[in-house]
Structure formats: structure tokens, C-alpha cells
Amino acid sequence: MKKMNKAEIQLLHNSIQAAEIEAKQKLSEAQLVWLRASDKNLDELPPQKETYELMQCSFKCIAVEMLLRVLGQPTLKQTTRASLLALSAKETQLNYPLTFENDKEKDILKSIAALLDSIPTPETLTSGSIDKSVHMIAKAAQYLPKIPIVPKEETPTAAAVAVAKDKGKEVAVNVRLQAGFAPIAPNLTPFDLSVMQAAASIYASGSKTFSTNQLYRVLTGADAHTKITSKATLEAVKKSLDTLQATIITIDAEQQAALGKYRRYDWNKTTFKGYLLPMTKIETAYYSGNQRITKCDCWRIIDTPPLLAYSKTIKQVATIPQKVKCLPKGVSATVKNICIRDTLLYYIHLNRGKGVKLNYSTLFEAAGADTSNRDTCYKMRKVTRALLKYWQEIGFMPGETDVITGAKKDIIYIS
Incomplete structure (x- = not known):
């Protein structure tokens, strides 16, 4: 050794x-x-x-x-x-x-x-990735950007997220977001969710310590030999980590736990509370011999992220090969493209095998993109089609899953 x-x-x-x-x-x-x-x-x-x-x-x-x-x-x-x-x-x-x-x-x-x-070893921090990624597909996860983050001195109002129906009535989980300390963003973004998914994937792989560079690779699907191509995305990752570390989430799932189909699950608790990413920042450095070269920003996750614990309890965590997260040729590692990819993955996992039609406008709005600009929408459609084609090529999706080219050219069919 x-x-x-x-x-x-x-x-x-x-x-x-x-x-x-x-x-x-x-x-x-x-x-x-x-x-x-x-x-x-x-x-x-x-x-x-x-x-x-x-x-x-x-x-x-x-x-x-x-x-x-x-x-x-x-x-x-x-x-x-x-x-x-x-x-x-x-x-x-x-x-x-x-x-x-x-x-x-x-x-x-x-x-x-x-x-x-x-x-991990220092080598893993600089160039390592993981084999499999987790994707939390609980409805509460996708709903988070719609919930305001309340300042720490205020009491947050619960947002009811409907998860099922029981005897004609909606059953909801109550979700609250609150700043653990200031300053904090007013809302989470779809990109924050993507960063949280990537950090949870590292945690699920068994490693609790990670670097920002390593997280970038997991987030973009890059392998150990791929250079970091977008400094803007890397900076966005750092900013997102600060937000996720400082935001407290409370998920009250008591109503859901009482439902027949969920009652058989392993409910050790029905309230999941804690920082979105419960972690602490640590600093290490890279050395050549005994010569310090540069510092390395690292994080240590000190507990299971509440959203991951909740998603696992209700068995709404999809495990996918990390190569699925790779961005195909021609799709750059921008914040917008990463959000489109992860939002599309959410809808695919949610509707696989159901023969569902998904509007481009629904996809882009859920990804936090501006749909008022025609050129932007055109580029996002190209990205979406490139992702679908790549996933079909690697066998992640069946060949029948395709874009329906109707009059408006704005529908994706998920088989």
C-alpha cells in the first residue's frame, strides 16, 4: 500500500x-x-x-x-x-x-x-469521480425552488406539497426552508438542486469528504482525465455549496407515513430536519514533496442530508450510472445545460413506462430557464435532443423515446 x-x-x-x-x-x-x-x-x-x-x-x-x-x-x-x-x-x-x-x-x-x-486520497480530490449517481425524485425535491427561504429570525410557513390522494383528498408533506445563518439567498435554484444531488451522490458512494473540483466532475459527469472547462460553473458550484450549507429544511411527512402504501416502509421518523447539506468546510493543500503548492477547498458531510433520508425512506431515489450524467459532445458544462439535464432526468424517472408527453415549455420552466427568448429556446431544444440521442446511444433510454415533431415542435414523448 x-x-x-x-x-x-x-x-x-x-x-x-x-x-x-x-x-x-x-x-x-x-x-x-x-x-x-x-x-x-x-x-x-x-x-x-x-x-x-x-x-x-x-x-x-x-x-x-x-x-x-x-x-x-x-x-x-x-x-x-x-x-x-x-x-x-x-x-x-x-x-x-x-x-x-x-x-x-x-x-x-x-x-x-x-x-x-x-x-479519499488527495489524488481522488483532484481528479476522482464516482461510478454511480443518485437522483432524488421525490416530488418535494423538485418543489423546493418554489419555497422561499425565511430569514433565521422569522418562523417559516409550511408549504404543502401534494404527494398522493386518499379517499379523494390530497395528502401532502409540509416543507419549510429557513436560513441557519446570514447572508442567505431568497430562494433555492434548480442548479442548487443539481449540486445537492451531486454531493448526495458522493456521500452515497461512501466518501464523506470531497473537494469542490471533485464535486464539479461528479456534477458534469466528467472523468478523472477531463479538465474543468467552465470556471463560471465552478464558481456557481462554490456559491451553491454556501447556500446549501446555510439552509435548514424541515419535511413533515406524518400524513404520508399514515397512508397504506407508505406504511410498510421503514419510517424511523416522520419529520426530517437539518441543513440541506449538513457539512463543515475544511482546508487542505497539495504538496510536491514538502513544498506546499496550493490550497484545496474541501467539505466534510457530517450527517445524512435530510432530503436524501426522506427520499430513501419513501423509496424515491434512482441510481444511475455516472456516464448518464456526462454531457454529450456539443453540450457545454454551463449552469443552464446542467439544470436542463437534471430536470429532464427527473421527468424521465417519474414517467418511465407511462407513455407521457412532456412539453418543452414545462421542461424549461422547471429547469429555471427563461422561455421568453426564441434564440434561447432554440438552443435549449438542441441541448435536449442531444441528451436524448446520447442516452439512447448508451442504452439508458429505449429508442422509442423521442421528440415528436408536430406543428409547434415542442413535445417530448417518454415511453
């Missing part, structure tokens, strides 16, 4: 420091849940499920503590990730001997290994 250089050691250290926030918070929450469960049954044994969760959270805290202790040692220059795991195990045995005596060392080692696996 490759020896770690200064850049990798710094990346590991900063990422684990950020992970410490999550570990301590989860432990505190687990302790509270355990105490409540124990108080309900004072004459019985400790609650089994809550005790197990508390122990797992404890192991994660130990893993963070031991890794930080080992990474702080001055004799770490020639080590690898495998030897770092072994050194952490020794430290754990010295500092927590009772844990090892109780045959819990495997759980702690799993926690240490999982934490290390969640942190």
Missing part, C-alpha cells in the same frame, strides 16, 4: 476533526434515547436496540479519538493507511483495555476502518 505523504496526513487529520463533531453529537443523542427507553422500563433489562445504538456511537467516538492521537505522533512519516489502522488498534487496547476484554475490538476496528474509508 502507498505511503502517505504530508498532503494525505493533513487531509485525514482535518477530516477526522470534522467527523468528531458528528460522533459526539450522535453519542449525545443516543445517550438521551437510551435514558428515555430505560426510564420506561425500570424493572427490566436495559433496552436492547437502544443499548446497541449507544455502543456503536461510543465506538465511533473512540475511533475518532484514537486516529487523532496516532495522527498527532511525530513519527508518522513512513506509514500507510493499513499501518495507521494497526497503530490505532494498539492505542485503543492501551487506553480502553476493558473494551478489548469484552470482545468488542472488532466493532472498534470496523469503526476506524469505516472512518478511514470515508476519506
Whole structure:
């Protein structure tokens, strides 16, 4: 295994420091849940499920503590990730001997290994992508740009998003958006949703630390060897991350959870609340030998994004090959084109197999594009057709899916 250089050691250290926030918070929450469960049954044994969760959270805290202790040692220059795991195990045995005596060392080692696996190498940060992307197709996700972000000092009004019908009445989830701190944008944009999808895809792949450059590649479908072609899009990504990190979402899905077809799902909770991207910013750097070349903006996701947790609960997450996100030849990596691609993917997943007709105007408006300019609409139609053709060529869509060339030439048929 490759020896770690200064850049990798710094990346590991900063990422684990950020992970410490999550570990301590989860432990505190687990302790509270355990105490409540124990108080309900004072004459019985400790609650089994809550005790197990508390122990797992404890192991994660130990893993963070031991890794930080080992990474702080001055004799770490020639080590690898495998030897770092072994050194952490020794430290754990010295500092927590009772844990090892109780045959819990495997759980702690799993926690240490999982934490290390969640942190990519510096090479991945600069050029890495992922194999599969997740696409949250819950209706609440697509509705978010229509909901105002309320300033932190105000109480947000819930927006009712209809998700089903029960006995002729609409069943809705109530969604609120609020600024966690200022300054903040008045609304989310379709591009913010695309950036959130890309970050959630990295998180779902097992990596919780990512760089802005890596996110750009996941967002545009570029591979490790593709250069970043749009500085404007990269800047838009950075701006979007700041908005997503500062915006709190609350999804109240109690009505939906009570419906028959949703009742069988694994509802651990019916209210999903937190920052759209619960993460913290960390800084690392690229080195040549011991010479610092440039800094690298990185982020560490410290909890499951609420919208991803909700979408997974109701089984409305589509997993697609990352090559589907690639922009075909002739389609540049602009904010507008990325929004058209992801909005089109949403409608395709929502209506696949139903033989639905989609108006161009509906697609473009949902993508946040200005439909009043003829030249702009013409260019967006070309982009849409190029995407459909590319997806048919790679086998993502059946050949029957096509553009109906009627009098207005504004209808897409989704077979």
C-alpha cells in the first residue's frame, strides 16, 4: 500500500476533526434515547436496540479519538493507511483495555476502518469521480425552488406539497426552508438542486469528504482525465455549496407515513430536519514533496442530508450510472445545460413506462430557464435532443423515446 505523504496526513487529520463533531453529537443523542427507553422500563433489562445504538456511537467516538492521537505522533512519516489502522488498534487496547476484554475490538476496528474509508486520497480530490449517481425524485425535491427561504429570525410557513390522494383528498408533506445563518439567498435554484444531488451522490458512494473540483466532475459527469472547462460553473458550484450549507429544511411527512402504501416502509421518523447539506468546510493543500503548492477547498458531510433520508425512506431515489450524467459532445458544462439535464432526468424517472408527453415549455420552466427568448429556446431544444440521442446511444433510454415533431415542435414523448 502507498505511503502517505504530508498532503494525505493533513487531509485525514482535518477530516477526522470534522467527523468528531458528528460522533459526539450522535453519542449525545443516543445517550438521551437510551435514558428515555430505560426510564420506561425500570424493572427490566436495559433496552436492547437502544443499548446497541449507544455502543456503536461510543465506538465511533473512540475511533475518532484514537486516529487523532496516532495522527498527532511525530513519527508518522513512513506509514500507510493499513499501518495507521494497526497503530490505532494498539492505542485503543492501551487506553480502553476493558473494551478489548469484552470482545468488542472488532466493532472498534470496523469503526476506524469505516472512518478511514470515508476519506479519499488527495489524488481522488483532484481528479476522482464516482461510478454511480443518485437522483432524488421525490416530488418535494423538485418543489423546493418554489419555497422561499425565511430569514433565521422569522418562523417559516409550511408549504404543502401534494404527494398522493386518499379517499379523494390530497395528502401532502409540509416543507419549510429557513436560513441557519446570514447572508442567505431568497430562494433555492434548480442548479442548487443539481449540486445537492451531486454531493448526495458522493456521500452515497461512501466518501464523506470531497473537494469542490471533485464535486464539479461528479456534477458534469466528467472523468478523472477531463479538465474543468467552465470556471463560471465552478464558481456557481462554490456559491451553491454556501447556500446549501446555510439552509435548514424541515419535511413533515406524518400524513404520508399514515397512508397504506407508505406504511410498510421503514419510517424511523416522520419529520426530517437539518441543513440541506449538513457539512463543515475544511482546508487542505497539495504538496510536491514538502513544498506546499496550493490550497484545496474541501467539505466534510457530517450527517445524512435530510432530503436524501426522506427520499430513501419513501423509496424515491434512482441510481444511475455516472456516464448518464456526462454531457454529450456539443453540450457545454454551463449552469443552464446542467439544470436542463437534471430536470429532464427527473421527468424521465417519474414517467418511465407511462407513455407521457412532456412539453418543452414545462421542461424549461422547471429547469429555471427563461422561455421568453426564441434564440434561447432554440438552443435549449438542441441541448435536449442531444441528451436524448446520447442516452439512447448508451442504452439508458429505449429508442422509442423521442421528440415528436408536430406543428409547434415542442413535445417530448417518454415511453
